[in-house]
Amino acid sequence: xxxxxxxxxxxxxxxxxxxxxxxxxxxxxxxxxxxxxxxxxxxxxxxxxxxxxxxxxxxxxxxxxxxxxxxxxxxxxxxxxxxxxxxxxxxxxxxxxxxxxxxxxxxxxxxxxxxxxxxxxxxxxxxxxxxx
Numbered sequence: 001x002x003x004x005x006x007x008x009x010x011x012x013x014x015x016x017x018x019x020x021x022x023x024x025x026x027x028x029x030x031x032x033x034x035x036x037x038x039x040x041x042x043x044x045x046x047x048x049x050x051x052x053x054x055x056x057x058x059x060x061x062x063x064x065x066x067x068x069x070x071x072x073x074x075x076x077x078x079x080x081x082x083x084x085x086x087x088x089x090x091x092x093x094x095x096x097x098x099x100x101x102x103x104x105x106x107x108x109x110x111x112x113x114x115x116x117x118x119x120x121x122x123x124x125x126x127x128x129x130x131x132x
Contacts, residue, residue: 006077007029009026010024011080012081032068038073044083053082055082
C-alpha cells in the first residue's frame with residue numbers, strides 16, 4: 001500500500017485545564033483518522049476515545065470519520081489542531097476480584113491473562129510501548 005503524501009509540521013495544542021501542551025507531528029496522508037487519533041492520544045497520555053480534535057476552521061473531527069484517511073479529511077502540512085479531553089459517561093459494573101476463598105477469582109485471572117497476552121511483546125514483557 002502506498003504511504004501517501006508526508007504531512008509535516010502538524011501542530012497539535014492540547015488544552016488540559018489551565019495548562020496547554022503542544023506537539024508537532026508527521027504522518028502520511030493515507031493514515032486513517034483513527035490511527036492519527038491513536039498517535040495524538042499517545043502523545044498526551046489519553047485513550048483515543050477521550051480525545052476531541054478540532055481543525056483550524058473550528059471543524060470538530062467526528063468519530064464517524066475514524067475510517068477516513070487524513071487526505072479525505074483534508075488535513076494538510078503545517079495545519080494546527082486543538083485537542084481536548086472529553087468525558088465519556090460510562091456504566092462500568094463492579095465485580096469482585098477476590099473470591100470467598102481469599103484468592104483471585106477465575107474470571108479476574110482470565111481477564112488479566114488476556115490483557116497480558118494482548119499487551120506484552122514477543123519476549124513476554126509488558127512495556128510502556130506495548131501498552132500505549
